Amino acid sequence: MNESEFKIKLSHITGLRSVVLEELERTGFEILEESDESLFVAFSEEIIPEVKHLKSVARAYVVRQGGKLHPTHISNHKSLLGGLIDIVIKNDKEHFKSFRINCAGSESREVKGISKYVHDTYGLEEKEDADLKIHIIKNEDVWEIGVQVTPRPLSVRDYRVVNMSGAMDPTIAYTVNSFCNLETAKSYLNVFSGSGTLPIEAGQVFPNLERLVGFDNDKKHLSLSIQNVKKAGLIKKIQIKEADIFDKPDFGKFDAIASDLPFGMMISKDEDLQKLYKAFVEYCEDKLEPDGRLVVYTSQYELIESILMKSCFRIVRTLQLKFITNANGYLRPKIIVCELKG
Numbered sequence: 001m002n003e004s005e006f007k008i009k010l011s012h013i014t015g016l017r018s019v020v021l022e023e024l025e026r027t028g029f030e031i032l033e034e035s036d037e038s039l040f041v042a043f044s045e046e047i048i049p050e051v052k053h054l055k056s057v058a059r060a061y062v063v064r065q066g067g068k069l070h071p072t073h074i075s076n077h078k079s080l081l082g083g084l085i086d087i088v089i090k091n092d093k094e095h096f097k098s099f100r101i102n103c104a105g106s107e108s109r110e111v112k113g114i115s116k117y118v119h120d121t122y123g124l125e126e127k128e129d130a131d132l133k134i135h136i137i138k139n140e141d142v143w144e145i146g147v148q149v150t151p152r153p154l155s156v157r158d159y160r161v162v163n164m165s166g167a168m169d170p171t172i173a174y175t176v177n178s179f180c181n182l183e184t185a186k187s188y189l190n191v192f193s194g195s196g197t198l199p200i201e202a203g204q205v206f207p208n209l210e211r212l213v214g215f216d217n218d219k220k221h222l223s224l225s226i227q228n229v230k231k232a233g234l235i236k237k238i239q240i241k242e243a244d245i246f247d248k249p250d251f252g253k254f255d256a257i258a259s260d261l262p263f264g265m266m267i268s269k270d271e272d273l274q275k276l277y278k279a280f281v282e283y284c285e286d287k288l289e290p291d292g293r294l295v296v297y298t299s300q301y302e303l304i305e306s307i308l309m310k311s312c313f314r315i316v317r318t319l320q321l322k323f324i325t326n327a328n329g330y331l332r333p334k335i336i337v338c339e340l341k342g
């Protein structure tokens with residue numbers, strides 16, 4: 001392995017690999033290798049701006065890998081790390097004011113020496129919640145040094161005015177939309193729109209959509225979604241309505257319906273999910289165009305699958321995801337893609 005070779009490392013939510021691969025292949029990236037939750041692509045300075053636009057990727061880093069890239073070696077050859085930092089902060093200096101090094105033995109003389117080098121060379125403050133995130137880690141026998149290419153993860157979108165508790169991860173929203181056949185669709189409905197992540201991601205990626213509608217019954221969520229839609233510059237494109245699924249609101253028929261179903265955690269704790277999911281499926285049977293797609297996302301997938309089995313829908317694809325929640329527990333939700341039976 002060439003130790004001086006730069007690579008781009010792209011990490012994603014477990015389960016999204018096929019979607020990330022598809023986005024990378026469509027965008028023309030050269031894929032080098034894969035590990036558990038990451039893909040590696042060939043580096044060039046020109047692809048950094050393109051990397052920043054990837055929608056399915058959680059975090060992107062410029063990295064070097066090799067058997068010798070341990071903290072002692074880096075502390076003796078600091079330019080190995082300097083080369084990575086230069087790439088990341090070049091043309092973007094004003095966004096990087098602080099740094100943090102994630103490395104075992106952070107109190108060691110070597111790591112302290114590396115910190116001093118970053119501070120003195122780049123004039124950055126060392127901080128826990130830092131802009132420039134540096135890592136020196138070992139995976140099996142291979143050391144990796146890397147620097148995250150953006151101050152915030154790629155999955156943190158600029159349109160999010162406030163983080164609503166229970167809001168969807170935007171890379172999952174992108175994935176749900178990517179299963180809706182939106183390349184050819186004209187109309188899109190988001191039932192249970194919350195803070196508006198799904199319609200915003202759809203509006204950004206599919207400018208061909210002529211009608212984008214979302215509805216929710218919670219005034220606070222509606223207000224948040226309108227702020228987010230405005231920030232995304234899509235206020236003329238996306239209509240957000242106040243409505244309750246049990247009232248069967250009539251906004252016409254749609255080529256695609258996408259939904260991040262309430263599933264108990266922070267949202268609708270006391271709601272009878274069985275009743276809610278049944279009303280949702282019946283509503284979608286009525287509002288989806290015959291050749292349309294319904295794509296749902298929930299942790300309560302056994303419940304929705306049992307209702308879908310008895311409905312006019314057939315399940316054409318499922319994708320199981322896995323990630324850690326803020327409360328340090330694992331969530332294993334599913335994306336379920338459905339079509340109306342012919």
Ligand SMILES: C[S@@+](CC[C@H](N)C(=O)[O-])C[C@H]1O[C@@H](n2cnc3c(N)ncnc32)[C@H](O)[C@@H]1O
Nearest residue numbers: 167168192194195196197216217218244245260
């Ligand atoms: C999981 S959240 C959706 C989050 C959203 N995808 C986002 O990223 O912000 C589910 C939403 O369903 C809404 N909801 C719950 N029961 C409802 C009902 N009976 N009718 C309409 N909306 C409802 C909640 O207010 C909540 O905003």
